[in-house]
Each structure stands twice: as structure tokens, then as C-alpha cells.
Amino acid sequence: MPCSGDGATRKIPLKWAKWHTSDGISLHPLQLSILMKSVNLLKRGGLIVYSTCSLNPIENEAVLSGLLKKVAKGLEIIDIHDMYQVKGRRGLLDWKVCGV
Numbered sequence: 073m074p075c076s077g078d079g080a081t082r083k084i085p086l087k088w089a090k091w092h093t094s095d096g097i098s099l100h101p102l103q104l105s106i107l108m109k110s111v112n113l114l115k116r117g118g119l120i121v122y123s124t125c126s127l128n129p130i131e132n133e134a135v136l137s138g139l140l141k142k143v144a145k146g147l148e149i150i151d152i153h154d155m156y157q158v159k160g161r162r163g164l165l166d167w168k169v170c171g172v
Contacts, residue, residue, distance in 0.1 A: 075124035
């Protein structure tokens, strides 16, 4: 999935030189569009794994939230951490937007 890559700044310090707060916001519609196309191609009982190398909830949780609002019928978000022994942090269930 195309993303801002802000989660990779530890490994790629030069990424900070090009990073901007609007990166995630500008990528959100594209990410949502690609994910919606994936759902349209998905066979019944299939699985889509959505992943970015971004820490931004606008590129992660907000994309999934947008998908569920548009195509909620028959979709379910499952936690694969225990199913597949994935190491990492679970997604946010909610977050506060600064200044709102």
C-alpha cells in the first residue's frame, strides 16, 4: 500500500527531510480506493491484509473506518496477532484529533 512511510524514519532518517504533516491526509483517498477495489475482488470467505509503514491513524485506522462506512455489509475486522503469531501493536480503537 502506498504510504507516507513515517514509521520508517528510524531506518531512513533522510525521510524527515521530505516528510510533511499533509502526507497522510493526501494519501488517504488513494489508500481507501485501493482497499475498496481489493474488497470488490475478494472472494467470499477471503482475507485482505492491510498494512502500511506509517504510524499515522489517518493512513491506518481511518482508512479501515472509511471502508467499513462505505462497504460494511459482510466485512469483519479480525485481529490476526494471535492467529498468526504477529508481533506488533494492535490498532487504535479511537483517537483524539488535536484542536477539535
